[in-house]
Amino acid sequence: MVDTSPALEIRNLTKRFGDKVAVNDLSLTVPGGSFFGLVGPNGAGKTTTLSMATGLLRPDAGDIRIHGVDVWHDLLGAKKLVGVLSDGVRLFDRLTGTQLVTYAGLLSGMDRETVTERTADLLQLLDLEAAGGTLVVDYSAGMTKKIALACALVHAPKLLVLDEPFESVDPVSAANITDILEGFVRSGGTVIVSSHVMDLVQRMCDHVAVVAEGRVLASGTTDEVRAGSTLEDRFVELVGGRRTGEGPAWLRI
Numbered sequence: 001m002v003d004t005s006p007a008l009e010i011r012n013l014t015k016r017f018g019d020k021v022a023v024n025d026l027s028l029t030v031p032g033g034s035f036f037g038l039v040g041p042n043g044a045g046k047t048t049t050l051s052m053a054t055g056l057l058r059p060d061a062g063d064i065r066i067h068g069v070d071v072w073h074d075l076l077g078a079k080k081l082v083g084v085l086s087d088g089v090r091l092f093d094r095l096t097g098t099q100l101v102t103y104a105g106l107l108s109g110m111d112r113e114t115v116t117e118r119t120a121d122l123l124q125l126l127d128l129e130a131a132g133g134t135l136v137v138d139y140s141a142g143m144t145k146k147i148a149l150a151c152a153l154v155h156a157p158k159l160l161v162l163d164e165p166f167e168s169v170d171p172v173s174a175a176n177i178t179d180i181l182e183g184f185v186r187s188g189g190t191v192i193v194s195s196h197v198m199d200l201v202q203r204m205c206d207h208v209a210v211v212a213e214g215r216v217l218a219s220g221t222t223d224e225v226r227a228g229s230t231l232e233d234r235f236v237e238l239v240g241g242r243r244t245g246e247g248p249a250w251l252r253i
Contacts, residue, residue: 005067007032007159007190008053013062015048015214022048023059024214030192030207032067032158035185037205037222038194039231041239045214046194047087047163054084054161067158080108083152087163087194091148093137097128100136101150108155115154122150125180142173149177153184160184163194178204198232212239 008030015023023045030036040046051057053064055075064071071078092100098119105115123129126146131139136147145165152160160181166174181191182204195201201208202222208231209219217238218225226234246252 005032006030006065007034007067008192009063009065010049010053011063013049013052013064014060015045015052015057016060022214023052026062026211026214026216028209028216028219030190032190033185033188034190034207035181035205036190036192037201037208038192038211039196039198039201039208039235040211042196044211046211048214049211050161050163050192050194051086054082055079056084056086080155081157082159082161083155083157085145085148085152085160085162085165087167091136091144091151093139093144094135096133096135097123097139097143097147097150098132100147101154104151105154110155118154118156119150122153126150127176140170141168142170145169146173146177149180158189160189160191162191164196165193166195166197166200174200198230198235202226202231210235210238 006029010026010028013023013026014021026045026049038046038050048057052059053071055071055078058072066078066081069078069081092103095103101119101122102115105118106112123132126149128143128146128150131143136144139147149165165177169177185191193201193205205222207220208222208225210217210225222231225231
């Protein structure tokens with residue numbers, strides 16, 4: 001049976017960097033068993049919010065719970081429930097793919113035999129068997145995303161949080177990653193994806209939230225949020241900033 005209780009609950013989350021308010025009293029609920037898209041312009045506070053939600057960055061104020069576990073009162077308990085793929089975070093790329101996933105599994109507290117078995121399964125699932133003995137520094141962008149996903153999955157989390165998982169990834173790798181994530185959701189897991197690609201979020205996600213200036217502007221099922229329009233048009237309507245016009249005369253041929 002799929003657990004439909006909230007996979008992630010965020011209440012009144014706030015984070016400042018000096019005078020800049022990056023996340024401003026943000027509240028959000030992600031239903032269990034959902035494929036949830038988090039979209040917003042650059043600087044909207046998406047990465048900061050996800051970093052706080054997964055125990056990577058301490059908030060100034062607010063409460064965060066993963067499947068009922070208070071993240072900042074039981075950090076180890078919460079981290080057992082979540083797998084994270086952070087955008088721009090460096091991997092230990094002087095390890096081979098097999099070594100990196102094994103290291104991630106051992107860090108989570110599993111015994112070596114279980115880690116070895118799961119690492120082999122994940123490399124096969126992600127079509128990385130032939131690259132298991134290759135240093136991660138020599139991987140392509142798509143392969144690097146896939147090995148990072150393997151690290152996030154090795155401890156069998158209930159919630160996956162993926163920040164820009166398809167950036168710099170070729171269409172074939174993106175399709176393979178999407179299939180794996182959809183299978184994870186069908187099995188009862190929950191996926192949160194932060195992305196700038198509206199068409200991809202609209203096709204993949206059954207729930208979505210639009211964030212700008214550290215606040216949630218709209219949240220619900222994808223159909224509710226897009227309100228009969230495309231998600232991209234609805235996003236632009238909510239966020240604003242679209243400029244119309246033909247541009248200066250010298251640009252027109």
